[in-house]
Amino acid sequence: MPDIIQLLPDSIANQIAAGEVIQRPASVIKELLENAVDAGATQIKLIIKDAGKTSIQVIDDGKGMSETDARMAFERHATSKIKSANDLFCIKTMGFRGEALASIAAIAHVELTTRQAHEDTATKIQMEGSMLTKQEKVQAMPGTNITVKNLFYNVPARRKFLKSDPVELKHIMDEFHRVSLANTDIFFTLHHNGNEVYHLPKSNLKQRILGVMGKQMNEKLIPINQETEAAAFSGFIGKPDTAKKTQGEQFIFVNKRFIKSNYLNHAIRAAYEDLLPKDMYTPYFLFLEIDPATIDINVHPTKTEIKFEDERLIYNYLRVSLKHSLGQYSLGPMLDFNTDQNFFSNFKGAANIQQDQAINTGEKFKQQPNSPSYRPDKTSVKNWEDIYFGMENTVLKGDDHHENQVKTLENEAYALSGDEDKDLKNFVSVEPYQLHKTYIIYQVKTGMMIIDQQAAHERILYEQYLEILKNGEYLTQKELFPRTVELDPSKSDVLKSILDKVKRLGFDIEEFGHHSFIVHGTPSGLDVNISLDEIIDKLISQYIGNLEFELGIEDNLARSMAISAGIKRGYSMEKQEMKAVIDLLFGCQLPQKSPSGKKCYIIIEHDELGKRFNQ
CATH class of the missing domain: 3.30.565.10 (Histidine kinase-like ATPase, C-terminal domain)
Structure with a gap:
């Protein structure tokens, strides 16, 4: 052979x-x-x-x-x-x-x-x-x-x-x-x-960050500067109120080399403790200077992963450094500075930190108690109604397509859900109930329906925005005084490329300078409690993130706008708001899933409940 x-x-x-x-x-x-x-x-x-x-x-x-x-x-x-x-x-x-x-x-x-x-x-x-x-x-x-x-x-x-x-x-x-x-x-x-x-x-680091990310970052940053004989951390972290749903604008450098590390990311979140919800992220630009002999960078083809000689020590060092900075700006929990200072002064001996120290990766954002006596003010209810019902005045091109599309709750649920959910057509006349400011509980003939309020609202808005982008234009609420929005160069280029579509969503917006835009009006019913800068930044960030899925421009923009403008977990809802969610959700073409693929609701049947109680 x-x-x-x-x-x-x-x-x-x-x-x-x-x-x-x-x-x-x-x-x-x-x-x-x-x-x-x-x-x-x-x-x-x-x-x-x-x-x-x-x-x-x-x-x-x-x-x-x-x-x-x-x-x-x-x-x-x-x-x-x-x-x-x-x-x-x-x-x-x-x-x-x-x-x-x-x-x-x-x-x-x-x-x-x-x-x-x-x-x-x-x-x-x-x-x-x-x-x-x-x-x-x-x-x-x-x-x-x-x-x-x-x-x-x-x-x-x-x-x-x-x-x-x-x-x-x-x-x-x-x-x-x-x-x-x-x-x-x-x-x-x-x-x-x-x-x-x-x-x-x-330039210096602060100026470079503003040059790369945009001047809007200027008021969002807290400086970090901690140094010992063994290592030093410097840079900036974001204030808790700048947190977003997306994980962009997060950078860790070791000896000026960008790295990816879930372990160090966890240390950063641990430093914020109760200041951030579980699914929110702040920007950070952190630089670790350390002896090259204590790290191994030859572990990945792209050199974005490294091994530390003492990873637990770096974890604790980073966490304490950030807690100090948050504490100095009165943003973090109360710190025992005497204890933390001992950590820095004894850095070389810090390897004696107990090795069985557990890291709780499942830490949850602690919600405030839901007071049964709380009710949103009239303004918030008005805004909610605007979001849902403002489209009655939308100018649509064509016939009564939109009116015919919205079917009754019973017929739509029966038609779309199949044999498994046929009993949804016979809702029991019982008031809905909100659980943990996150879920809507509603009794149906077959058992109990649990609706994710955020996923459901995103599905409703997605289908409405998609219809608008394809067949009409959304009402614009004019601003008393025009406002300017500045984005980082990469985001501003994306916004320029889809500006005509964004205008159809109800934004009266035009270019104003190199990476700035002037806004004369916003979509009717947009949440007034969220800053315009944040809405547009979220919209473009979400749009860029969706590019990986190679969606059509209209589909991508409708998804991005729905996720950016939708209500979030933690929002306390009135009964009429919960009913509106239920009615409008089951008027959607696909009520089962949110635009991002999350379940909008589940049903726990009588038999399942009986099994739980050994019946």
Whole structure:
């Protein structure tokens, strides 16, 4: 039998290796930006076309490379960052494996121009599918200019899996945010399809955060600064009242390297204790400086996961640091500062923290007692009615489609729910009851119905908004004085692209400056207790998050608006409000599920209740 095992050609081996390192255009940008940072650049310019699918260019003023090094940089496992295995435990550079350029060159057309300051000429190299196609001397400024075109041109299966331009651009923005936030001493610019998206001069961390995330972040941040001989935490965390449903704007850096860590995220939430509901998140921008010998960064292809020598110690250190800062701003629970100060002063000996200390990952937001005597004021009831019934005055194009669409509760429940829920058509005449300001309890013939008020309201609003986007326009309530809203550059670009659709939802809004918008009116019935900035920010954040699902624009926007404007758990409801939810929910085309796929209700039948009581 002939031998069948053989060495793969370098071109194929590089394509296989590229699959680990390069998944999408954002992966290329991450590697090229980090190379520019490692080269000591003070200015980095990123230019992309068609969300990086057509072209990616990074220009820096770093130290550049010699002619020999420029060619060697495209070889596998060729690096200037380490020389021995021991160097892995004292790494302070972003890259060290020598895989990035070889992987990129294996699946794209690459052109590199580089020059060292003491050289008179630059070296220009062109690569295609791991093959050198051209090398020559040219005139150029000191530094490096690298262009990557036609990504995955020779791996059509991989190119087919790329998402739409907005989705890929979102991933690019994520990588750009991480590198630019970690390196405030570098001047960054980003251009997409000829438009300048970011212009970030050298600055301090606070200014860089505002430049990346928008000026609206200015009043939301609390500074963090704790230092010992072993480690130091610095940066900013968000005030509890800035919490949102989405987990964006959360960054942890270890020695300026962005990392992902559920363990440290839990430490951050633990520091807030009862200040945050379970499903709400604050922004944070945290930097840990620690001895490289106490961490291992060579555990993941993208280097976003690391191992700590003493993870429990870092957990407690982070939690206490944040509690101190929250306490100083009178935002956290009462702290025993004498006890906490002992923690910092004895940091080196803190490894003696009891190892059996449990971490309660199931900590819940403590609701306030539901007072039976509480009633919303007339204004809140009016707002509620506006949300549900304001569409009676909506201008719809066409016939009586909308009127015919809303069927009676009994008929719709019977038609949609099938044999399992046929008894829903015979509701018992009993008043609904609210449980824990979260669920609506209602008696039906077959047993007991429990409705999730948030999921149900989102389903109702979703179908109403979708109908509006397809067939009409929502009523606008004019503002007494126009208001301005500022978004971070990436969100403002998304809003600009869907502005016409947003107007159909009832927003009278137009561009006003580089990343600002002026609002003359809002959808009728919108909750007046939520700030306009928060509503629009939530709307766009939710819309961006939904891009991964490749929904249609109208479907995505209807979902995003419903989730942003819907009532939340913890809202105390009047009887008439609960009845409105029940009636309108079962007038929906699909009452069983919320737009995000959560159950809107369940039914516990008599037989099941009887079993619970051993009947």
